[in-house]
Amino acid sequence: MFLNLEPLYSSIVENIKERVSKLPKPPKLAAVTCQPDLSTLSYLRSQEKQAKRLGIEFAVYEALKASDLKLLLPKLSSDDTVNGIFLTHPLPSDISELEAVSLISPEKDVEGRHPINLGNIMYDNPIFPPCTAEAVLRIIKYVTNPAGKTITIVGRSVTVGKPLSMLLLQKGVDATVTVCHSRTKNLAEITRNSEIVVVAIGKAKALGKEYFSPGALVIDVGINVENNEIFGDVDPSVAEICDLTPVPGGVGRITTLVLMEHTVKAAEMARKY
Ligand SMILES: NC(=O)c1ccc[n+]([C@@H]2O[C@H](COP(=O)([O-])OP(=O)(O)OC[C@H]3O[C@@H](n4cnc5c(N)ncnc54)[C@H](OP(=O)(O)O)[C@@H]3O)[C@@H](O)[C@H]2O)c1
Numbered sequence: 674m675f676l677n678l679e680p681l682y683s684s685i686v687e688n689i690k691e692r693v694s695k696l697p698k699p700p701k702l703a704a705v706t707c708q709p710d711l712s713t714l715s716y717l718r719s720q721e722k723q724a725k726r727l728g729i730e731f732a733v734y735e736a737l738k739a740s741d742l743k744l745l746l747p748k749l750s751s752d753d754t755v756n757g758i759f760l761t762h763p764l765p766s767d768i769s770e771l772e773a774v775s776l777i778s779p780e781k782d783v784e785g786r787h788p789i790n791l792g793n794i795m796y797d798n799p800i801f802p803p804c805t806a807e808a809v810l811r812i813i814k815y816v817t818n819p820a821g822k823t824i825t826i827v828g829r830s831v832t833v834g835k836p837l838s839m840l841l842l843q844k845g846v847d848a849t850v851t852v853c854h855s856r857t858k859n860l861a862e863i864t865r866n867s868e869i870v871v872v873a874i875g876k877a878k879a880l881g882k883e884y885f886s887p888g889a890l891v892i893d894v895g896i897n898v899e900n901n902e903i904f905g906d907v908d909p910s911v912a913e914i915c916d917l918t919p920v921p922g923g924v925g926r927i928t929t930l931v932l933m934e935h936t937v938k939a940a941e942m943a944r945k946y
Contacts (some may be wrong), residue, residue, distance in 0.1 A: 674912055674916060674917070675912045675917055675918070675919045676812075676816065676916050676917065676918050676919070676923070678812065678815070678918065678919075678922075678923060678926070678927065680815075681811065681812065681815045681927065682926060682927065682930065685811075685927070685930045685931075685934065686727065686930065688934070689727050689930065689933055689934050689937055690727060690728065692937045692941065693727060693728040693729065693937055694728070696937070696940055696941070696944070697944075699728050699729060699730045700729050700730065700756045700757070700936050700937050700939070700940035701729070701730040701731075701732065701754055701755050701756050701757070701936075701940075702720075702724055702729055702730065702731050702732075702756065702757045702758075702759065702783070702932075702933070702936045703732050703733075703734055703749050703755045703757065703758045703759075704717055704720065704721075704731065704732070704733045704734070704759055704760075704761060705733075705734050705735075705736055705742070705745060705746065705749070705758060705759070705760045705761065706733060706734070706735055706736070706761045707735070707736050707737060707738075707741075707742065707761070707763065707764055707765050708737060708763065708765070709761060710763065712898065713761045713762065713763075716761065717733060717761065719929070720929060720932070721733075723929050723930070723933060724933060724936075727933050729933055729936055729937070734749065736765075737765070738765055738767075739765045739767045739768035739773075742764075742765065742768060742773055742776065743768075743776060746758065746760075746773070746776035746777050747776055749777075749781070750776070750777055750778035750781055751778070753943075755781065756781065756783075756936055756939040756940040756943060757781055757783035757932075757935060757936035757939045757940075758777050758778075758781045758782065758783065759783060759784045759932065760773060760774065760777070760784070760786075770786075770831075771788070774786040774787050774788075775787060775788060779800075779801075780939060780942060780943070781939055782801055783801055783804075783932055783935035783936050783938075783939055784801070784803065784804055784932065784935075785799075785801040785802045785803040785804060785806075785807070785836070785935070786803060786831070786832070787801075790802070791803075791831070791836060794836055794839040794840060794843075795839060797843045797844055797845075799840060799843075801935050801938075801939075802836055802840055803831075803832045803833070803836045804928045804929075804931040804932045804935065805832055805833050805837075805873075805894060805924065805928045805931075806832070806833055806836040806837040806840055807840065807931045808924050808927040808928040808930075808931050809833070809837055809871055809892050809894065809924060810837065810840045810841065810846070811927060811931070812892055812918060812923075812924065812927060813841075813869060813871075813890070813892065816890055816916065817869075817890065819841060819846055819847065819848040819869070820846065820847040820848065821847060821848070821849065822848050822849065822868045822869055823848075823849050823851070823866065823867045823868050823869070824841055824848045824849065824850050824851070824867060824868070824869040824870070824871065825850075825851045825852075825853060825863055825864050825867040825869075825870050825871070826838055826841075826850065826851070826852045826853070826870075826871045826873070827853045827854075827857075827860065827864065827870065827871065827872045827873065827874055827880070827906075828853075828854065828871075828872065828873035828874045828875075828894070829852050829853075829854045830873065833871075833873040833894055834852055834854075834871075834873055835852070837871065838850045838852050848869075851863060851867070855874075860884070861883055861884045864880070864884045864885060865883075865884065865885060865886050866886070867886075867889065868889060868890065869889065869890045869891075869892070870884070870885060870889060870890075870891050870892070871891075871892040871894060872891065872892070872893055872894060872895060872905075872906045872907050873894035873895065873906065874895065874906050875895060875897065875906065876895070876897065876906055877895070877897035877899055877904040877905075877906070878904055878905070878906070878907070878908040878909070879895075879906050879907075879908075880906060880907050880908065880911070881908040881910065881911065882908070882910055882911055882913070882914055884911075885911055885914065885915050887914040887915065888914070888915065888916075889915045889916070890915065890916045891907055891911055891915045891916065891917045891918070892918050892923075892924060893905035893906055893907040893917060893918050893919075893920050893923060893924065894906065894924045895907070895920060896920065896921070896925055903920060903921045904920065905918075905919075905920030905923075907920075
């Protein structure tokens with residue numbers, strides 16, 4: 674069946690609203706875009722709507738070239754009125770992802786892409802882990818206790834697969850983790866032997882029922898747009914034999930909330946200095 678994540682969603686919303694109400698002023702999230710395409714613009718509109726609902730100020734800044742980014746990101750990082758910064762794709766071609774995210778102050782890197790924030794995960798000290806990885810962990814913990822469970826992650830990106838593997842390996846979370854990728858042999862054999870499978874490969878409906886054992890928990894991270902429709906990486910028929918997160922309305926919805934929650938956390942941390 675498809676998992677109902679509404680109670681998890683509502684509890685995070687309530688927690689954010691309560692924390693915002695205790696701050697002296699609304700936290701501010703700055704979105705930085707570089708030549709946004711249509712899907713980025715629609716993503717920004719939905720982030721803005723969500724921020725407003727939660728009492729978070731939202732502002733969009735444009736940086737057309739790498740040289741603009743190199744001025745704007747340090748400026749926003751030292752701006753006391755800004756609590757969180759997030760950077761949309763695509764980036765200008767003359768700056769790498771690593772170079773760009775390194776220009777954001779780690780204390781305002783609410784997406785968790787700065788090398789310091791990624792490094793903190795290795796020390797079992799996640800402050801701002803990547804939002805999608807954290808969203809997946811929240812969903813798994815909402816459904817079951819991951820301790821001792823066999824969990825396979827399909828996909829090894831810096832934003833999902835790699836940091837999620839570290840979050841699941843943390844002491845206190847204690848999952849037994851396998852990470853697969855496009856060069857993995859016998860993928861179906863590995864996923865079928867897992868109690869929980871997280872799929873983040875970016876290929877619409879790529880994994881069908883033959884990849885999962887009945888009763889497994891399957892977290893579908895994929896967001897693939899085809900003919901104006903959104904599909905996950907997992908074929909929806911998998912819900913007939915497993916507990917499957919829906920797409921849309923699953924991981925993506927929780928990920929947006931985690932970004933907002935990180936912005937509130939950044940504002941709370943700034944008050945302590
Ligand atoms: N829900 C959300 O909030 C959210 C957030 C971020 C991303 N996403 C979605 O999640 C998906 C993945 O995103 P990403 O940024 O992690 O993608 P990515 O950077 O393109 O990484 C894809 C990963 O999948 C692996 N892969 C590709 N085809 C495979 C196959 N047939 N079998 C096994 N592994 C395969 C790749 O292996 P190699 O490393 O060997 O190439 C790579 O590690 C996309 O649909 C994206 O839109 C959703």
